[in-house]
Amino acid sequence: ADCGDYAPDANGGFGYQGRSTGSSSSSSAYVVREQAGDGNCLFRSFSDQLYGSPEYHALVRDRCSKYLASERAYFEQFVAEPFEQFLGRIQRQGEWGDDVEIEALSEIYDCRVEIYASYSDSLMRTFHEACDAKWPQPIRLQYEGHAHYNSLAPKSGLMPISKRFPGEIEDAAIRRSRSRNAAGLRREGAGEADAKLTEQE
Secondary structure (H helix, E strand, O other), rough: OOOOOOOOOOOOOOOOOOOEEEOEHHHHHHEEEOOOOOOOHHHHHHHHHHHHHHHHHHHHHHHHHHHHHOOHHHHHHOOOOOOOOOOOOHHHOOOOHHHHHHHHHHHHHHHOOOEEEEOEEEEEEOOOOOOOOOOOOOOOEEEEEEEEEEEEEEEEOOOOOOOOOOOOOHHHHHHHHHHHHOOOHHHHHHHHHHHHHHHHO
16 A cells, blocks of 8 residues: 555554644644655544544544445445455555545544645545534645545644544444445435434434
């Protein structure tokens, strides 16, 4: 996996380097929380945004792959390789993720995801704009090229988006997806179905 060239810090790890990058549509308004260039950076960045630490990246990766498997009928059209091969690959630590995984994670957390370009500080893309806005802010990531992502935090400091125990949101989203499939509901009605299923949980 090519996630760029990143040197370890003085402690031998890849800690956060508080690198300041304006307006809310520019990453210069945020501090870059650099993630290890080990192929897990996308999942580390999501973990950092959700839980305030990249340490749950393996959990985020695992639940992402399970959600993709449940939503195969939709996501398979966006995957160039055989879908089972794709799932097997992204389940492995050190395999980088990109747009398909970002879309899946944005659905799991029902949260808008903003991707900023490191080379211009500008907002590149937004995923899952039609969310229910239950979170205090979107997930903000920086893309550095070479499939490398970092987490972005306001200069006032990162406020983790979720206060729930890691795994709770993810597992609930997977259960709802599987329940929709079992009920034969179309994906277009997922939002309404999720609301009903959440009330029953």
